[in-house]
Amino acid sequence: MGAEQSTFTASKADTDVLIVGAGISGIGMAAHMKMLCPDRSFAIVERRSQIGGTWDLFRYPGVRSDSDMHTLGFVFEPWKHEKSIADGPSILDYLNRIADERDIRRHIRFDSKVVSADFDSAAGYWVVTLEGKDGQRSRVTAGWLYLGSGYYDYDKPYEAHFDGREDFKGEIVHPQFWPENLDYTGKQVVVIGSGATAVTIVPSMADKAAHVTMLQRTPTWYVTRPAKDAIANFLRKFLPEETAYRITRFKNVKLQNLFFKRARTRPDKVAAFLTKRLKSLLGDKYDEKAFTPPYNPWEQRLCLVPDADLFEAIKAGKASVVTDRIERFDATGIQLQSGKHLDADVIVTATGLKMVMAGKIAISVDGLPVDFADRYYYKGAMFSNVPNLAAVFGYLNASWTLRADINARYICDVLNAMKSRGMEVAVPKLAPNHHLDEDNIYDFSSGYIERARHLLPKSASDMRWRLNQDYVRDVTWMRDDPIEDGVLQFSHPRPATAHKAHMAAAE
Template sequence: MMAGTASPVDQDVLIVGAGISGIGMAVHLQMNCPDRSFALAERRANLGGTWDLFRYPGIRSDSDMHTLGFVFEPWKHEKSIADGPSILEYLNRIVDERGIRDKIRFNAKVVGADWDSAAARWTVTMEDEKGAASTTTARWLYLGSGYYDYDEPFDAQFAGREDFRGQIVHPQFWPQDLDYAGKKVVVIGSGATAVTIVPSMTEKGDGKGAAHVTMLQRTPTWYAIRPAKDAFANFLRKVLPSELAYKITRFKNVKMQDIVFNKARTKPEKVRKFLTKQLQKNLGDKYDPEAFTPPYNPWEQRLCLVPDADFFEAMKADKASVVTDHIERFDATGIQLKSGKHLDADIIVTATGLKLAVAGKIPVRVDGETIQWNEHFYYKACMFSNVPNFSVVFGYLNASWTLRADIVAEYVCRVLNHMKAAGADIATPVLEDPNSLTEENIFDFSSGYIQRSLHILPKNADALPWRLNQHYVKDRVDMRTGEIADGVLTFTKAGAVATRAAAAAELEAAE
């Protein structure tokens, strides 16, 4: 096909999602590509993504806000382990101060995306809250739609649910008016969500807390205890300009995350002993090895953060407890366990995990052919083999989500600027022979939500650039300084077939 002229578009970049990833990309475009037009399509009525959707008691970050915050916007609150409302306030302030709100189209659920090589543009189909369809066009499609299914959580399919006479609640769809004052609550699960909900539902002196909250776990989790307030960060803010204080704290916290993760992988026994000593110190005579000794090493699943040891304080006050067992079935008054024990409950909270979704479950088609994501390789942790002008954000498993969102946004801006300088309309990571790569499962985490979804996830090779790497410090250098025209990412004009041969011809013609 001969190269042609790119068709006009409604905006240069369409960002799907107005959560952390989408808002971050909008700001990076303003800073690094001020000549590019952009818009955001947000399926919900409010911005914030995860932080607007989840409304369960105590909703908070499980990463410190000096790394979950953006590289360009200092986190100034006293607490570094922030609650949901504080994070939403941070995001709303960024959107308003930088004039982004009027670029967000709310109640616009993306239900299809079609790439046309001849026109060098995406046509994106959206539906509003009433199901009315509309379309918009863009040169580049940037998905900040998260990593899980917004419509349905993971369903553990417990037997006897219909027999339970109380209320069953999932954290993803928490009822606004849930009254749990004086009631017996069982929270099923042992991850970050369960560990947040348990202390938040216990009595706090206002008469509205539960009588008792039991965390029912099948498998123990590794916990890390740290103060909700970062004394180092708060001291620096008193003596240094906020931007510099934030930069230093962010650097310190990134290095600490990296050190702890690498130590867990190279010397797991030392980390196990350290975490166990922390638990014993904080729980005292409430410490039960069976409940707090996982059958896996730290960071084989995400380390669960417990700010100010609040979960363990609730246990010491006899307002919360942990039971390690398997569920036989729900019955009228609670949960029958396989051990023969019975847990009485008025309310059961199924904090059993998320269901992963690739590309926001959006059907993506390239020149009429539907993309099957499990047949494509990641490129540079954000693009995909043989898919043009398209990028996504999938955050780190072993560090803060925003660390990836920032470097991906910076990288895509570099690609856009290179395209402008080269006079190219299309950028495609070309992989002519997938068999030339050696596949590797970089998701070497035993977490249920990862293992359940491996069959739908894109492929990873054993070496860059064809992988979603899990090493932020190295990734940051590569994404910021690596060659854009690396011989793999191929730049062509509208209508051209993206192959290395075509790229050579384009360069020859340009010369």
């Protein structure tokens, strides 16, 4: 290292990279660091008492992936189960195995919630405040902050307002906080909602309940596929595990990408295809009103129905779909605007998630709060004029893990480039007079996105300044585009006063 270069070492900060969250994104980043940056230290802080994130939090009946595990699984770790549409416990087993086999668990600090993080420009690291289960606060410093904290509020789901809620004499449950010993055997159940969660819960509860009604305001587009991937299981018989997994992953990524693009270019054709498939599955139980959405396929995320389980429950008379609006709850169920009444012993409000940005952490730079809605994404991983910070926000039209893998690989490449240059700070620079054209990459009408648009970072048409939604293009572009692209600037720590002046000019 030359005399002019910094002598900054890991001893200046408690750790090189602090990973927030021990779910898919956090475990994936840790594994990538083990492989690609073995000389860098890292720690994971997790607010819960065990790993898994979403897959540890959700305990509702039938909880499963809504993507195939050959793409929801990591690029570096084959999915070995026979079922490619996996249940929650299987996904947890997968994550726990990776954490143990790759010696990641000892790096995790459980029951530690990140409250705030301030980047100290003079020191060149983040000062992070943690809160333990007992409410006690502590401080840790880290060269980089990697947010694998997901996209929704763990504390508060989205609860739609229903008049008369307090009048209902039965039990009301939100899937995010499922009671451990809820007994619905032989009971009348109404599930409010028609998204991925409702579509999972309805056939699962139908096994024990007297009847389950899915009450929807708006129909949803459904796609069915076998829970077991026959091609994947065939390949595994004759090929090494890693090879079979790589081929299946490639197949599934390509097919999904083609189907999404077809839905955008010929929505009428895709709608006709999905409708024809649904009619063949439901036969005389097909109800046009219940299964004809007022929007095109992939204007909202398609709901996956493995082994057509929802439709089998409907055909068996164990479940039904009602399309109506709620007038109010009453003592015995739900009064609908049409005048009909749905009797219920249990009401499940599968009304959606509440989105948050950066895990509700108070992020600041030299004491100046960062409002992510004022920032542009940089390569779907970092943010304009925010140093040494990366986050994972998965694809809206594909598996979350595809982006988690890309971002983890990219940040490891950035860390290695910084080390080779002897630099400690990396920031995507965007001038105040940038003239970027803002582009709506959230071109989806899903409720959880509509409700959170005011929180979300900006995207431009320029590939460097967007959260792009095309994995097939992204994976090649992120690998081939130079790290030092004229936007990402490496530097040494500098006095806070100078950085404050720069940040104020960049706003």
